[in-house]
Ligand SMILES: CCCCCCCC/C=C\CCCCCCCC(=O)N[C@@H](Cc1c[nH]c2ccccc12)C(=O)O
Ligand SMILES: [Zn+2]
């Protein structure tokens with residue numbers, strides 16, 4: 001009898017606790033604050049819209065057809081890069097004949113345009129793109145990667161998403177303003193690196209030195225980066241534009257094992273290949289810590305929870321209860337896994353000289369993209385702990401720390417948010433940029449650095465970046481031009497944007 005009473009009491013207590021949790025979850029879900037600043041949809045009048053006519057389309061197609069491939073810092077198609085310089089000058093005659101626009105060359109191939117505004121009291125900003133592209137294996141593409149083939153509503157080609165669309169988008173926008181007699185009020189720069197895909201150490205680094213040697217700082221910088229993600233963020237009923245407020249660091253390690261070589265007929269147990277393979281499998285099977293809920297993605301979720309389907313809203317609004325479950329869910333897909341941890345990619349493995357020789361050495365390269373909550377030193381220490389084999393030696397081939405996290409209450413963020421919203425009319429949220437950009441060289445020039453390309457992409461299209469069949473929707477390229485057009489205009493009225501943010505619903 002006594003036992004039954006105790007069990008009944010325990011059951012009632014558990015039901016009470018469950019009830020309290022359910023009520024707490026419901027209250028949190030329905031009262032979750034909406035961090036999405038509201039804008040009246042700023043109607044884009046015809047005069048404010050740049051149509052993608054045949055001339056502009058051909059400008060872009062010709063740029064794609066110029067194979068500005070870089071494979072290493074000293075191995076670029078420099079002839080093609082100079083061809084692209086010429087094509088840019090031919091495509092934008094007003095820019096290149098203007099007396100208030102200066103074109104500056106760095107390291108023979110990197111370009112910086114300075115557009116002097118009429119009001120020198122407004123702090124300058126910078127738009128960043130790059131001229132070079134990664135190689136493409138033509139045999140694996142549906143079309144020639146440098147043909148700029150137009151089909152099925154797309155323009156196919158290496159560089160259509162990374163990142164000649166922003167290069168020509170910003171230039172078309174400025175040329176259009178000049179053609180309308182609109183001299184910009186606010187001074188801004190457009191930087192175009194020639195070696196972004198191989199570190200930017202010759203190009204963007206020289207541009208950074210130019211600014212720092214003159215004591216010039218920038219109010220904000222907009223570089224390539226995150227995108228308008230369509231069907232990528234779990235639970236989102238609409239696409240969501242992600243502004244990279246920080247970028248991951250990068251560490252490329254070379255792991256090697258050396259043993260005494262010998263005849264394959266008399267192997268001494270473990271070989272260099274076997275020892276290194278085991279070490280690499282350990283790295284691959286032991287991912288770095290899952291930081292879900294502790295990094296910029298927490299801010300991202302606060303911005304978009306209320307735009308999610310109800311089941312996802314219940315989960316995302318209650319990370320206190322469902323955090324561990326969501327952390328595991330984010331880890332399942334490469335795109336979302338990349339924003340919650342330091343990633344480990346085994347990218348090269350070289351060993352052996354002949355089938356009947358025990359190889360003296362085996363070498364492997366691992367590329368880590370480092371989460372902002374870790375450092376290069378942390379990652380190296382953890383790798384060594386995972387491998388736990390002193391025979392495996394490690395050399396740092398290149399390393400960059402994660403960037404600082406830029407604020408979301410800056411003029412620059414507001415300008416990007418508004419410009420994105422005007423063109424795409426989708427929720428906009430801050431996020432961690434999962435790759436690297438030339439902006440890593442500009443962190444001393446501005447604390448407001450944002451990594452965003454106005455690319456409207458689903459998971460399949462995203463795979464084209466550095467992959468096969470890179471392609472941009474024709475409509476998305478037109479949106480890209482108009483994104484930069486509105487960014488330039490919004491940058492000249494940013495004070496209004498602040499009041500709009502501060503007061504909620506506003507006509508701008
Ligand atoms: C919850 C949100 C879901 C997440 C969605 C993910 C969306 C992904 C968005 C964008 C990813 C595409 C990235 C495109 C730009 C990539 C720029 C780039 O390729 N950078 C290179 C830079 C680089 C190359 N070699 C070196 C050597 C040394 C330093 C840098 C570089 C790169 O990152 O590899
Ligand atoms: Zn790239």
Ligand SMILES: [Zn+2]
Pocket residue numbers: 130162163196224
């Ligand atoms: Zn790029």
